[in-house]
Amino acid sequence: MQHSEWEIVQPSASPVFEALRAFGYTPETSIADLVDNSIAARAKNVYIAFVWNDGDAYIVIKDDGVGMSEKSLVDAMRLGSQSPAVERQKGDLGRFGLGLKTASIAQAREFSVVTTNAANRSPVVRRWDLDEIQQSGEWRLRSSLPNQAVDDIAFAETGTAVVWTKCDRLIGDPTTGSRMTKAQFLRVADSVSNHLGMTFHRFLGAPRRLRISVNGSDVRPWDPFLSDNASTYSPGTEALPMQGQAIKVTPYVLPHKSKLDIDEHKRAGGIQGWNAHQGFYVYREDRLLVSGSWLGVGGMKEEHSKLARIALDVPIALDHMWQVDVRKSQIRPPASIVRDLERIGRTTKTKAQEVYRFRGKIAAARSSQAFVFAWLQHKDRDMNISYRINRDNPVVRQVLDASPEYKVQIEHLLRFVEETVPMTQIAVHLASSLESSQQPFDEDTRGLRELLEFSYSRMLTSGASSEQVLDVLASTEPFSLHPGIVAAFKESVNS
Numbered sequence: 001m002q003h004s005e006w007e008i009v010q011p012s013a014s015p016v017f018e019a020l021r022a023f024g025y026t027p028e029t030s031i032a033d034l035v036d037n038s039i040a041a042r043a044k045n046v047y048i049a050f051v052w053n054d055g056d057a058y059i060v061i062k063d064d065g066v067g068m069s070e071k072s073l074v075d076a077m078r079l080g081s082q083s084p085a086v087e088r089q090k091g092d093l094g095r096f097g098l099g100l101k102t103a104s105i106a107q108a109r110e111f112s113v114v115t116t117n118a119a120n121r122s123p124v125v126r127r128w129d130l131d132e133i134q135q136s137g138e139w140r141l142r143s144s145l146p147n148q149a150v151d152d153i154a155f156a157e158t159g160t161a162v163v164w165t166k167c168d169r170l171i172g173d174p175t176t177g178s179r180m181t182k183a184q185f186l187r188v189a190d191s192v193s194n195h196l197g198m199t200f201h202r203f204l205g206a207p208r209r210l211r212i213s214v215n216g217s218d219v220r221p222w223d224p225f226l227s228d229n230a231s232t233y234s235p236g237t238e239a240l241p242m243q244g245q246a247i248k249v250t251p252y253v254l255p256h257k258s259k260l261d262i263d264e265h266k267r268a269g270g271i272q273g274w275n276a277h278q279g280f281y282v283y284r285e286d287r288l289l290v291s292g293s294w295l296g297v298g299g300m301k302e303e304h305s306k307l308a309r310i311a312l313d314v315p316i317a318l319d320h321m322w323q324v325d326v327r328k329s330q331i332r333p334p335a336s337i338v339r340d341l342e343r344i345g346r347t348t349k350t351k352a353q354e355v356y357r358f359r360g361k362i363a364a365a366r367s368s369q370a371f372v373f374a375w376l377q378h379k380d381r382d383m384n385i386s387y388r389i390n391r392d393n394p395v396v397r398q399v400l401d402a403s404p405e406y407k408v409q410i411e412h413l414l415r416f417v418e419e420t421v422p423m424t425q426i427a428v429h430l431a432s433s434l435e436s437s438q439q440p441f442d443e444d445t446r447g448l449r450e451l452l453e454f455s456y457s458r459m460l461t462s463g464a465s466s467e468q469v470l471d472v473l474a475s476t477e478p479f480s481l482h483p484g485i486v487a488a489f490k491e492s493v494n495s
């Protein structure tokens, strides 16, 4: 239609879709976005299938939610199906009316939605195929299933299934020749499962509101705060008022490593490890948007503050103030609460640092002994630095004294170790690894205990009391790093 004041300029279908593919969605974030839709549709179960199908892989994300009418389905396939300005209902995790489309085409050139609601008797289908849009140059929405046969799309009652076919982005492009192997494809499925366990942990944990399975295995919730652990510290929830709403802030300081067993500690570290997962955790309607960030208000991520994790519950009505991006992965706090977040961040970090250093402290405080290091730094006249094993460390001294006939040989061995410490390799390793917190004997507590028993029994022969010897050992490296083990040993000695 012509008008003198304006003309209607339709976007070209194919370039719009192609551009939307580059939003930066990963398979993990794409699928999380589809799960948001399932939750908004009141699903109790979400079934995810990664089907390798001899390399013609496809993925199904199916729920048992309320489903859609044919008319709503067509609207749902439209880019921008509901304006973000329309205030979302409580429980609605959507945002821009783009998620379904952008998340899907970021991974696949073709995707279909099959849905059935209480009014439909049989499922209805709509499908976008980028190849067809490219050839025709039109927004042609198909109403048939893909040519490729797909399983796992039957419903017991109501529900919706999203099917990704022609998964070029996900598994690689046949035209360039670089394609995923089946093993890699299944590793993506594992990674998706971990990501969902984190993102939706409040739904998956008790009381459970949602079950998600990936290739038949239930997704396990990952609670960032170990809130079931008696050693987790939390001062409680603070409400920051904002425009008649409240932003809820709940700081947590996680337990010291010595309170967790090795597996617990590893799992609590999270997908990206302890250092990366410190800071604020931003939730919108219980859905995790940000899994550990100081949000530009809490300073840097530091080894010593890694036990600090703070839950922030943001009401949907304040979405516009938080600058949530389409992928829901970026968020910036509104200026009016920056001060409060800084304050809470600082307090929590300080507390976390105390807990992090606690072990060294109790050992030092209880002991009348000075702290005895395992290694000493040595500087020569030209200021060259080297490291020497501390001959005055009781552990070392006991070994030397225990076998006078081998004293010279042991001394040679110590010199050999000192001279061949692979300093450069260690420096490179530390610089490139985030997780540099490995403590001596962390993985070998039995070896530590044996060393403790040996040193203890040797030192008793000098005539010192059991009490005195234990006191010395408690402040001696490496035992000072493991006060729990020293305490247990003390108990076994005294009983």
Ligand SMILES: Nc1ncnc2c1ncn2[C@@H]1O[C@H](COP(=O)(O)OP(=O)(O)O)[C@@H](O)[C@H]1O
Binding pocket: 037, 038, 041, 063, 065, 066, 067, 068, 072, 075, 076, 077, 081, 082, 093, 094, 095, 096, 097, 098, 099, 100, 101, 159, 160
């Ligand atoms: N699994 C589903 N079950 C029922 N309805 C859905 C489902 N997925 C999407 N929809 C409908 O499609 C619409 C568009 O979804 P989407 O593109 O993700 O945008 P948004 O979630 O921001 O609204 C949703 O608002 C919803 O009405």
Ligand SMILES: [Mg+2]
Binding pocket: 033, 036, 037, 093, 094, 095, 098, 099, 100
């Ligand atoms: Mg959505």
